[in-house]
Amino acid sequence: MRDPTARLTDLFHRHADDVHAYARWRVADADADDVVGEVFLVAWRSLDRVRPGQERAWLFGVARTVVLARRRQNAARVALTDRLSNLRELRTVEGPSEKVALRDRVRQALDRLGDADREVLVTVGWFDLSPAEAAKVLGVSRPTYAVRLHRARRRFRAVFDEIGAAQGPSPAPATTGPRTVSTPGGTR
Incomplete structure (x- = not known):
């Protein structure tokens, strides 16, 4: 051969x-x-x-x-970007140009995150999995998933704000996410 x-x-x-x-x-x-x-x-x-x-x-x-x-x-990336852009914790934007700018900023922030952070955010933001389901998908316990999600959101917010500071003022997401996260001690 x-x-x-x-x-x-x-x-x-x-x-x-x-x-x-x-x-x-x-x-x-x-x-x-x-x-x-x-x-x-x-x-x-x-x-x-x-x-x-x-x-x-x-x-x-x-x-x-x-x-x-x-x-x-x-398609998954666009859907995730759209979904993150449309979450209720994003401040209301006025016109189409602001919406496009916001989606671009979200996309840039996601691109700057590591794969692990993106994966955690995708499970909650795009696939809309429950914390228990997402933990199972990622092969971790629910408390570990909750910590990873919290950290990923915090890093996303930091990168999002950094991009915003470089680009000038535009809408910003709130610090907390749309879901509550169940932990052994209760719901956060």
Whole structure:
């Protein structure tokens, strides 16, 4: 059998342009390179499943899966941003330009947070899980989840305020979240 590196290099030279053209058709030009990179990463990890003579079709199937996953992730991100922007603890904004600015600020704040903080905020802000459900999803106890949620909200608020200070005055979220969190000693 051929060297895996040589086989992947050969696949890339023969099919990367076609995969890139497909990706450009399905996503923004700026994202097409990332899609191609993900496709060939999957190919590298799965070379034993790529049958000779069927490589092109297999690569296009992977590209389609990658594109769909990116769309789902983007939709989830937009929905989370919209949901966080529309939470009642956000002060009322007047016009569409203020709403757009607020959503952009929320998105920037989320981007600056670590994965763990984003994950905790997503469970409560987008998936609307109860504290018990979210704790189970994250594989932690309810009190641990409550602490992580509190800290994630605090960090979100700090980053949100920092962005706001850099951009000038605009609506700001309240310090507390929309949910109460049950703990062994009661509800907070």
